[in-house]
Every structure is written in structure tokens, then in C-alpha cells.
Amino acid sequence: MSGGSSRPIVLVGAGKMGGAMLAGWGRKALDAPVIVIDPAPSDEVRDIADRMGATLATEAPADTKAGVLIVAVKPQMMDDVLPPLTGLRDEETTVVSVAAGITIGRLEAALGPGPVVRTIPNTPSQIGRGVTVAVANPAVDAEGRAAATDLLGAIGMVEWVEDEALIDAATAVSGSGPAYVFHMVECLAQAGLQAGLPEDLAMRIARGTVTGAGALLDDSPADAATLRQNVTSPGGTTAAALDVLMGDQAMQSLFVKAVAAAAKRARELGS
Known part of the structure; x- marks a missing residue:
């Protein structure tokens, strides 16, 4: 994992997709602590977090740098959600977005330089049978890609593309x-x-x-x-x-x- 396994995995948003990811991680042994940021987590998310020893927070904790920062909120919420997350990220943090239509460029502009992975999963992820298509910017090294594959693989199959333009087509096929x-x-x-x-x-x-x-x-x-x-x-x-x-x-x-x-x-x- 980019940044070292001692850094936490930070999940922002624990709705349907974020909750599915959290449930998938709960079925496997992760080598890093997990922090879930959600203003109103469901009882199910609270139970999963409790069972796997994850920390629940309503806002980004201070003095924390994420190893992997996963942003699982709706596209319409991104402009409000991203700015408060800048403190969680440095150039060693791999950012993983699961929001449709949000480009790597927009994520880099909001969070600063560093590794970024843009993905589009689908709803069968809720039962571990999802399909996720991912693309990485040049800053993502082999370790960061492996970490993203491992975390996304907890909810189903993962396919990588090299051209970001293909993510919109993947959204239309597997996402929708x-x-x-x-x-x-x-x-x-x-x-x-x-x-x-x-x-x-x-x-x-x-x-x-x-x-x-x-x-x-x-x-x-x-x-x-x-x-x-x-x-x-x-x-x-x-x-x-x-x-x-x-x-x-x-x-x-x-x-x-x-x-x-x-x-x-x-x-x-x-x-």
C-alpha cells in the first residue's frame, strides 16, 4: 500500500457503495486500520465497523494522513466533500474515487498532487459480485495499484483501463x-x-x-x-x-x- 500499511484506510461516505466496501473489508483481514467518515452512518454500518474494529468519525480527523483515501459519495456532493479532506492527503496518499463522472483532473485540483485512482463500481458490489473498472494517473505506482485492487476486489471483480475516457463507457455498461x-x-x-x-x-x-x-x-x-x-x-x-x-x-x-x-x-x- 502506498505510504505504508501503518497508515489508515480512510473511507469517506458509508452509503450503499461505501457500506458495501466496508462489508467486504470486514470479510477479509486488512493490514491497516480503517477510519470511516460519515455524518450519519446506518446501524448496519455501525455494526460492521464495530465487528472489524474500524473507527467512525463525522468529520476528517486532525493530524492523520491516509494511506488510501476512498471517496464514496455522490457526484453532486463532491464539491462540498473534497475541500475538508485535504488535510488527510499528502503525495504518498492514494486517492480512490467511486463517483461517476468525477475526473482525475477534478480530484487533483481539489486535493492536490499525488496518486489518484478513478473507478466506477456497480450495485452488485453489495453482495460481493460487483464489477469495478478503474484508471490511475501516472503518480500511482505498482504498490498503489495493488492496494486499490485489493480493496476494490473485496466487492467483486476489478478491471483496469489505461485511458480515462473509457471510464464513461464503462459507466454506461457495467455501472448502469x-x-x-x-x-x-x-x-x-x-x-x-x-x-x-x-x-x-x-x-x-x-x-x-x-x-x-x-x-x-x-x-x-x-x-x-x-x-x-x-x-x-x-x-x-x-x-x-x-x-x-x-x-x-x-x-x-x-x-x-x-x-x-x-x-x-x-x-x-x-x-
Whole structure:
């Protein structure tokens, strides 16, 4: 860890994402003390912090320099949250941001020079099945990158990119992606209802089908296209449905437009 393992890991913000990270750290042995800064931590966060021996604070403690400073607040709050944190940071502190749209440049301008990692995790991080895409500025050395990977890995898989511009695209795919899947369940259940299924049954089987298919995708060495083909018998029911979904690239076209809209919004948040 950059700055040495004796320096604390400081987590700013213990909402859904920050709380998920804290819970993940509680399931593993960290080699540094943890300080959580949140003005109103939930009872769940208090319990996790108590079990792992983390310190809770309502504001940045004085005379403390973080080894890793993780800022897990909403993008709209960054301008208010960052200035009071400058005392926690020196050129050996690795700053890790999990806020959509907040660029490395904005973080450097607010907190001063030094290592910065910009990331975008997603909500399955709450159950340790998240996807986090990260990019580092040139000041992040191998030790700092390893420390960030270790901490982010507590909530799921971590992928690194070298071009910061790719973070907006990743935000649109993995960051926002769970919402697309949840909406697909809603649409599938509604289609089942219109086909004659009782509403509660339609939702149960739509939900179970999507979670089961996801588990199969995760467990199988085959790619998504192969798994799709395995379900699709020539001239069968699945083929008839896919003729609609894939005809004129209907579904693909919608996803291209949706991801482009999300990426555009991510860039707007950073401006």
C-alpha cells in the first residue's frame, strides 16, 4: 500500500457503495486500520465497523494522513466533500474515487498532487459480485495499484483501463448495466402477463429465469453467444422470439442508444 500499511484506510461516505466496501473489508483481514467518515452512518454500518474494529468519525480527523483515501459519495456532493479532506492527503496518499463522472483532473485540483485512482463500481458490489473498472494517473505506482485492487476486489471483480475516457463507457455498461437487467425482468414479466400468466407468477418466473441464466453464464466456460445458441432449436419457440429481438438488430440497436445516452450523461457530470 502506498505510504505504508501503518497508515489508515480512510473511507469517506458509508452509503450503499461505501457500506458495501466496508462489508467486504470486514470479510477479509486488512493490514491497516480503517477510519470511516460519515455524518450519519446506518446501524448496519455501525455494526460492521464495530465487528472489524474500524473507527467512525463525522468529520476528517486532525493530524492523520491516509494511506488510501476512498471517496464514496455522490457526484453532486463532491464539491462540498473534497475541500475538508485535504488535510488527510499528502503525495504518498492514494486517492480512490467511486463517483461517476468525477475526473482525475477534478480530484487533483481539489486535493492536490499525488496518486489518484478513478473507478466506477456497480450495485452488485453489495453482495460481493460487483464489477469495478478503474484508471490511475501516472503518480500511482505498482504498490498503489495493488492496494486499490485489493480493496476494490473485496466487492467483486476489478478491471483496469489505461485511458480515462473509457471510464464513461464503462459507466454506461457495467455501472448502469444492472438497471438494464432489472428492467428486462420487468419487461419479461409484463410480456408474460399479457400472454395470460398471473401477474405474481409472471414476475417470479421472469426473475428466476434471469438470475438462473446469469448464474449459468458465470459458471460456464462458454461465451454468451454459444449459450444462446444452445437454447435455440431451429424452428423452435426460442428461435421465433429471437427473430423479433434480433431482427433488424432491434435489441442491439436499443442497447447501443442506451449505452451512448448513459456515456454522454457521465461526460456531462464530469464537466
